[in-house]
Amino acid sequence: MKAPVRVAVTGAAGQIGYSLLFRIAAGEMFGKDQPVILQLLEITPALEVLEGVVMELEDCAFPLLAGVTTSDQAKIAFRDAHFILLIGAKPRGPGMERRDLLEANAAIFSQQGKAIDAMASRSVRVLVVGNPANTNALIVQRNAPTIAPRRFTAMTRLDHNRALAQLASKTGARVNELRQMIIWGNHSSTQYPDISQATVKGRRANGLVDRQWLTQDFIPTVQQRGAAIIRARGQSSAASAANAIIDHMRSWILGTPEDDWVSMAILSDGSYGIAEGLFFSFPCRCSAGNYQVVEGLEIDEFSRTRMLATEQELAEERGAIKHLLP
Ligand code: NAD
Ligand code: LMR
Numbered sequence: 001m002k003a004p005v006r007v008a009v010t011g012a013a014g015q016i017g018y019s020l021l022f023r024i025a026a027g028e029m030f031g032k033d034q035p036v037i038l039q040l041l042e043i044t045p046a047l048e049v050l051e052g053v054v055m056e057l058e059d060c061a062f063p064l065l066a067g068v069t070t071s072d073q074a075k076i077a078f079r080d081a082h083f084i085l086l087i088g089a090k091p092r093g094p095g096m097e098r099r100d101l102l103e104a105n106a107a108i109f110s111q112q113g114k115a116i117d118a119m120a121s122r123s124v125r126v127l128v129v130g131n132p133a134n135t136n137a138l139i140v141q142r143n144a145p146t147i148a149p150r151r152f153t154a155m156t157r158l159d160h161n162r163a164l165a166q167l168a169s170k171t172g173a174r175v176n177e178l179r180q181m182i183i184w185g186n187h188s189s190t191q192y193p194d195i196s197q198a199t200v201k202g203r204r205a206n207g208l209v210d211r212q213w214l215t216q217d218f219i220p221t222v223q224q225r226g227a228a229i230i231r232a233r234g235q236s237s238a239a240s241a242a243n244a245i246i247d248h249m250r251s252w253i254l255g256t257p258e259d260d261w262v263s264m265a266i267l268s269d270g271s272y273g274i275a276e277g278l279f280f281s282f283p284c285r286c287s288a289g290n291y292q293v294v295e296g297l298e299i300d301e302f303s304r305t306r307m308l309a310t311e312q313e314l315a316e317e318r319g320a321i322k323h324l325l326p
Helices: 015-025 044-059 098-119 133-142 157-171 211-233 239-254 301-320
Strands: 005-010 036-041 065-071 083-086 125-128 152-154 182-184 192-194 262-267 279-287 290-293
Touching: 005 015, 015 036, 015 044, 015 239, 036 044, 044 065, 083 098, 083 239, 098 133, 098 301, 125 133, 125 239, 133 152, 133 262, 133 279, 133 301, 152 279, 157 182, 157 192, 157 211, 157 239, 157 262, 182 262, 182 301, 192 211, 192 301, 239 262, 239 279, 262 290, 279 301
Parallel strands: 005 036, 005 083, 036 065, 083 125, 125 152
Antiparallel strands: 152 262, 182 192, 182 279, 262 279, 279 290
């Protein structure tokens, strides 16, 4: 049996936590041979609810669950963590944009960045989910200067999965017959879901759909999907977000298939002309716990304009929280 990995999860008593923890404990994130210790963080008033979640975890008798701890102190929850899933934050309500949460949530992420720096394993891998996820990831990363910047990511995998589902439905294909979807930029309504590289059953997706569907239907549907779910459910997405968290971490750790890639928001190194120092979603290939931006893709004028718009928004978000960036 492998040694257990330590997985810290914040906001563990929230909606996403409830859809996520049981799947991690069942082995869906790290594989069916990898024991896990869950280190759960909540704010003090939610600790009682969290105890109920822990009781349910116990009652599942998961063979891979090697331990569960709870705390309201980030420095305790992050101690020696190999993986940290930063979910705990305020979600948006109807009529809000994700950037409206910046002020409410930014302080959480600056404090948690410092706690990661002080307490986590030096080889920790961090995924930021709490919104606005890209800019929160920047706050966390900059507050954890002794951890390599490559170990911080933000989640656009939900957008990637949404885009796959829309294209599969339009072309009458199954999702696993699609390859090479891309989400560029921010997890926000300026994101650019790009099918210019995508294939459906080996054929170029661009040749299967018309420009009007792309601009009037596909792109806005993916960009606005989170808001549509909030309107319908009265709460933001949770099960699909938890599913995307599993997918993101699984790809990062266990790798991507030879003929495909995934979308991950990572610290820009200037690839595709995107300003350095922003957490921007790129197509990435993963192998053995590492990721690489897929380089050399041709970017036409249509794509470039949309990539610049989402880059501009991220630069503005960074400007709004610059006092939190050491
Ligand atoms: P929720 O309100 O159901 O749960 C959030 C939990 O976080 C609560 O239990 C709360 O007590 C806890 N929390 C708040 N501050 C905390 C702190 N400082 N430390 C630890 N825990 C804290 O919300 P949810 O639906 O689970 O969503 C959580 C976040 O994820 C929101 O910001 C939401 O917008 C975001 N989200 C992101 C994506 C994505 O694709 N990136 C998808 C869905 C939701
Ligand atoms: C989503 O995309 O569903 C989440 O980011 C929640 C939201 O605020 O839209």
